[in-house]
Structures are given as C-alpha cells and as structure tokens.
Amino acid sequence: MKSSLQLVRVMGIPVKLHVTFLMVLPLFAWLFAQQPRPFGFAEINDVALRYAVSTAATILLFTSVLLHELSHSAVAMKYGAKINSIVLFIFGGIAMMEEIPKEPREEARIAFAGPAASFAIGGVCLAFYRILGFGSYLPLGLLILSVGYLNVVLAAFNLIPAFPMDGGRILRAMLARKYSFLVATKKAALVGKAFAIAMALVGILNPWLIIIAFIIYVGASEEESATLIHAALDGLKVKHVMRSEALEAVPPELPLTELLDLMFWGRRLGYLVADDSGVRGFVSFADVSKVPVERRPHLRVRDVMTPLPRISEDEDAINALKEMLKHNTSLLAVFADGTFKGIIHKADILRFVELVSAAASGRRHADEV
Numbered sequence: 103m104k105s106s107l108q109l110v111r112v113m114g115i116p117v118k119l120h121v122t123f124l125m126v127l128p129l130f131a132w133l134f135a136q137q138p139r140p141f142g143f144a145e146i147n148d149v150a151l152r153y154a155v156s157t158a159a160t161i162l163l164f165t166s167v168l169l170h171e172l173s174h175s176a177v178a179m180k181y182g183a184k185i186n187s188i189v190l191f192i193f194g195g196i197a198m199m200e201e202i203p204k205e206p207r208e209e210a211r212i213a214f215a216g217p218a219a220s221f222a223i224g225g226v227c228l229a230f231y232r233i234l235g236f237g238s239y240l241p242l243g244l245l246i247l248s249v250g251y252l253n254v255v256l257a258a259f260n261l262i263p264a265f266p267m268d269g270g271r272i273l274r275a276m277l278a279r280k281y282s283f284l285v286a287t288k289k290a291a292l293v294g295k296a297f298a299i300a301m302a303l304v305g306i307l308n309p310w311l312i313i314i315a316f317i318i319y320v321g322a323s324e325e326e327s328a329t330l331i332h333a334a335l336d337g338l339k340v341k342h343v344m345r346s347e348a349l350e351a352v353p354p355e356l357p358l359t360e361l362l363d364l365m366f367w368g369r370r371l372g373y374l375v376a377d378d379s380g381v382r383g384f385v386s387f388a389d390v391s392k393v394p395v396e397r398r399p400h401l402r403v404r405d406v407m408t409p410l411p412r413i414s415e416d417e418d419a420i421n422a423l424k425e426m427l428k429h430n431t432s433l434l435a436v437f438a439d440g441t442f443k444g445i446i447h448k449a450d451i452l453r454f455v456e457l458v459s460a461a462a463s464g465r466r467h468a469d470e471v
C-alpha cells in the first residue's frame with residue numbers, strides 16, 4: 103500500500119500508518135479535549151495540559167488498536183498464517199494476512215483474540231482507576247479511565263456480528279459447522295447487511311452510525327465476493343481453465359499493415375507473437391487500434407504487442423489472477439517444463455467463478471425448499 107508509511111516492526115510484522123491516520127490525529131485530539139468524562143478531558147482547566155492529555159489519549163487509542171491487531175496476528179501465526187503487515191488507518195487497524203485459515207475453529211479463535219485483548223486492556227485500566235483513586239492526579243486518572251472505556255468500546259464494537267467486524271467472522275465460523283464455507287459466508291454477509299441497514303435506519307440522525315453502517319455494508323459485500331472467488335477456485339489449476347486450442351502465431355517483425363490484413367481476412371482479433379526462441383507476447387486488434395492510422399505503416403508487431411508473463415500449468419488458478427493483477431494484464435502464457443501450452447484469460451477464470459457461484463446458490467435454494 104503506497105499511501106502508508108512504515109513505523110516499526112513488532113513480532114517481525116511491519117506496522118504501517120495510513121495517511122488518513124495522520125489526518126485524523128489532530129481531529130481526535132481536539133475531540134478528546136471537548137468531551138466530558140469518561141471519554142474526554144473537558145474538566146481539565148489548564149488548556150495546555152488538557153491538549154497534552156488529549157494527544158496522549160489519541161496515541162494510546164491507536165496503540166490499543168495496534169495491540170488488538172497484534173493479538174489477532176499472534177493467534178493467526180500460531181496456526182501458520184503469514185502476516186504481511188498491519189496497517190493503522192482512520193477507523194482502526196487491519197492485519198494483512200496472506201492466507202486466512204478456513205478451518206472454522208481456527209478462524210473463530212483468531213477473530214476472538216482481538217476483542218479479548220481489548221477487553222483485557224480495558225479491564226486492567228478500569229481496575230487501576232478504581233483501586234488507585236487518582237484524587238490528586240486527576241489528569242492521569244482521567245487518561246487511564248478514558249483508555250479503559252475506549253478499549254471496552256473497541257471490543258464491543260468489534261463483536262458486532264457483521265463483516266468486516268470480528269463478530270462477523272465468529273458468526274461465519276459458527277455457521278460453518280453446519281454449512282459449507284461458501285454458504286456460511288453468504289449467510290453471515292446477509293446478517294451483516296441486515297444489521298447495517300437497521301443501524302442506518304436507527305442512526306438516521308447520527309452521522310457516525312450511518313458511516314459505520316456504510317462500512318459494514320461494504321465490508322459484508324467485499325468479504326462475500328472474495329470468499330466466493332476463493333471458494334470457487336479452490337483446487338482448480340491453471341491447466342483446467344486455460345485455452346489450449348492451437349493459436350496462430352505471427353512473427354514480431356511483421357509490419358502492422360500486414361497484421362491488419364491478416365486480422366481482416368483471417369477473422370481473428372488476436373494473435374500470439376512468436377519467433378524461433380519462443381513466445382514473445384500477444385497482439386490484439388485493441389493494441390493496433392491505439393496506433394493512429396498514419397503511423398501504422400511505420401510500425402511492426404513487436405512495437406505494439408503486449409508481453410505475456412508466464413505461469414506454470416500446475417499453478418493454482420487463484421495465483422493466475424494474482425499474477426494478472428501484479429502485471430496489470432488479463433492474459434498469461436501457460437508453460438509446462440519450458441514448453442508453451444496455451445494462454446489463460448482473466449475472463450475465463452471469472453466465468454468459472456460465476457458458474458460455481460450460480461451452482462452454489464442453486465444448491466442453497468434446494469436446501470431450503
């Protein structure tokens with residue numbers, strides 16, 4: 103993520119700050135200074151001290167979010183997940199996990215670890231405040247009280263049973279004991295969306311609730327489609343989706359005008375580009391039509407072709423999608439032991455996802471009837 107900068111490394115995980123975080127930092131400090139207890143410090147009379155404590159509370163709030171994410175990460179790492187980074191942004195944090203374990207019990211434990219940590223921090227802070235009293239150290243006492251309440255709210259908020267909240271994952275894990283992972287995700291996403299709509303209706307006068315409802319709605323939809331793609335492509339290899347019919351190839355030295363003739367008479371809009379050393383790329387009518395007509399006589403196929411990144415036919419289809427994303431292309435050349443086998447197109451993979459998805463919802467309706 104380019105819009106974030108790395109801060110530190112904890113447990114080997116890079117912790118990054120998103121730019122939105124830096125923008126809200128002063129806003130949060132200002133809000134803390136206006137609010138009464140237990141969340142704010144309006145009762146501290148000294149203005150400089152009030153803003154110093156408010157700034158400290160803001161930093162501690164985001165430290166709390168970081169500890170919440172680290173708690174998720176620690177349990178996930180125990181189950182073999184790799185954490186690429188933790189990004190802190192305006193509404194909290196996200197631990198970027200490479201592969202989230204799909205075993206329901208493991209997912210539930212990873213999801214629960216965050217709120218559990220927040221509850222624990224909140225509990226310790228509130229107990230501290232109770233026991234020590236802080237009569238003559240009011241600012242410090244208020245800071246501990248505030249951090250305590252914030253952590254309890256953080257824990258409770260994350261237990262809302264909707265994606266992208268931890269509660270949504272816990273709910274899915276519970277449903278996954280009865281249904282397949284895909285169906286459990288769809289049901290959990292549905293609960294999340296219903297929750298978001300109810301929240302927006304209740305919060306019609308409260309902008310914060312509407313913003314949160316919006317985030318939940320988008321989160322539920324994103325989780326649903328990401329899971330759908332993963333589940334649909336589960337176990338599917340590149341060789342199962344690739345096109346292996348013989349493709350006509352043209353040499354890279356072929357002039358564009360001749361290529362256009364070939365396309366016209368051959369009624370083909372795409373050709374493989376190959377020479378003696380093998381496949382060089384792919385050239386389509388779209389590549390040619392980007393070139394102004396008057397320049398076409400001066401150019402050759404190699405000037406306009408799109409290079410084809412390679413992928414092995416035994417690679418997972420989901421990795422083909424990731425490769426396409428990485429190279430910003432929708433086409434890959436498929437190889438097996440150094441031999442060209444065919445091409446794989448993004449549209450073919452996505453069509454497959456659609457088919458599986460349609461089949462899965464058909465099955466679900468059949469279950470319910």
Ligand SMILES: [Zn+2]
Pocket residue numbers: 170171174216217260268
């Ligand atoms: Zn969490």
